[in-house]
Amino acid sequence: MSNKIYFTPGPAQLFYTFEEHLKKALFLDIPSISHRSSTFIGVVEETTAALKELLEIPNGYNIYFLNSANEAWDRIIQNLVDQNSHHFVNGSFSQKFYDFALSYNKTSTITKVEDGAAFTNWGIPEEAELIGITKNETSVGHSFLEEEIASLRKKNPDKLIALDIVSATPSLPIDLSQVDTAYFSVQKAFGLPPGLGVWIANEKCQEVALKRANNTSIGSYRALPNLKKFGDKNQTPETPNMLFIYLLGKIAQDILQAGVQRMRNDTTYKAAILNQAIENHQLLDHFVASKDHRSKTTIVAKTNDPEKFIQFFEKRDIILGTGYGPHKKNHIRFANFPTHSKESVEMVCDLLEKIE
């Protein structure tokens, strides 16, 4: 790796133990061994076990390997939505999930507020089969509250809830028992290169997919019952991204070993000092108005001159995130992931003070 530190919210800074595990993986020939070998079955088992512990995945929920969060949207619609899904949208990624549903000719519906705004209307159309929520809207730094998710669950016990936990997990505690399915890509808070996605789904999802399969196609190799058939044996239907599955397991183990609570305390501390630095800065302001809904893992500041900040930091080998999509010209984003040390975030805060 170069001397740069990436505070971009994904692709992001690689996890600090990444290279060490990569070397070991090559030494073990992980990319060359058979994906049906007992060695690789052991890798899938180990990675699955580490994720189950780290993410506190409830019993009856299974883990499947995809290639991106985009694919999770795609497969969720294919497998779990017959006619309607309902989406809470306040940024580009929650919007995309809704767009994917439309591309599958679903008559999906949407509760849309301004980018980064908190939701106030919690009504869901009766015909919605699945509710799409984004725990951390990476594009604008809005965080869905745990009590908001629990309340949706309580009011809609018969609907599936799909939770996007990209760039939220494993940094934030998330009660997965309040949702039926969740998904993330590994190039955010896990500090891996992009190319692997993780899809968590409970038995209710399996039932819905199986039932739908009687009347329609739910896809091929990544139909949920097929994923489960192989997953139950710690296998995958196809030759998967074996190297990244191995590395994900190792990084999950490292985070567990170092202490999940400590990592989460650090996340809170780093978010607090970044937020303070934004508040103290005359050229910066919070983008998300509601303090409670500000993301701890993707801190978004608005400014009239993002380039000033980005270039100042880039000269010092620190790469900040630009604003996403329509916000490119008036936002900067700071990722706050487990690999970012407290010292490096303190340095960012100190440097911010020097920009006038």
Place this chain on the structure above:
Amino acid sequence: MSNKIYFTPGPAQLFYTFEEHLKKALFLDIPSISHRSSTFIGVVEETTAALKELLEIPNGYNIYFLNSANEAWDRIIQNLVDQNSHHFVNGSFSQKFYDFALSYNKTSTITKVEDGAAFTNWGIPEEAELIGITKNETSVGHSFLEEEIASLRKKNPDKLIALDIVSATPSLPIDLSQVDTAYFSVQKAFGLPPGLGVWIANEKCQEVALKRANNTSIGSYRALPNLKKFGDKNQTPETPNMLFIYLLGKIAQDILQAGVQRMRNDTTYKAAILNQAIENHQLLDHFVASKDHRSKTTIVAKTNDPEKFIQFFEKRDIILGTGYGPHKKNHIRFANFPTHSKESVEMVCDLLEKIE
């Protein structure tokens, strides 16, 4: 990497320059930079250009990045097949493509012969919209001849032809102008870890996908028109497997630099000595009866005692391929990919002689 040499037909031995390029990729922060950055757009451009030259991809054919050949089957059916596809099946992988079509509730048809047998009946049902052919049936070592593909093309000018070039490309010369779409995964002859697939499709495929999109869903982010929209800008719809796209380009460049013709001559030489060794061996015989249809890249021998061979070689840190699926107990397979040196194959032949 360990001291082992993998002659398994995928996942396979990593390309001999893999580690060098991997180190460079990490130094350049390829896994951390933005997938929308000019640097990564340059990577996609470079990889695409190298593949176009190496595979002699005709004008009007575009390259898109998927995650596996399994995904190519999935996306081809989603995008290009309305009701019927027809599949030439003489092994497990050609069978799987047909099975994928059925899982999408297509009324697809099949010309099935015994595993590894050559085809003699070339009739195609009139209603077939797409013909599925497997250039190299990796499971049993059968190779489709270039003249067979050309003849199918001539007799079926209005149907799409989809060619599976997994474990065939870039080792074998393939006239892609005789087909409309082709696909491969990188963990075979390119010597990369699994997790990336390449999908080549011509303008006729785009037209079919666009036309179908008026009446039905052709998928979401990996609908062909969406892949083209991003591909035309050397981008991908989602955050892709950036690291492997970079590495694929570098390995393609290395093969070009070392000389494609030389690599193909070497492939022919290595296949010839392996075939000779099989013929000379009293415990081995060719599985594919038709000499012309024997794969040069996946040499398959039948034997009553595959474990004897596999264990003998494993003791010497050489990993042979087992038989695939139903042939596990009476086949061994030898991959013959660009990374396998003539010397290493000569060594395998010499060692074969020692087994009695």
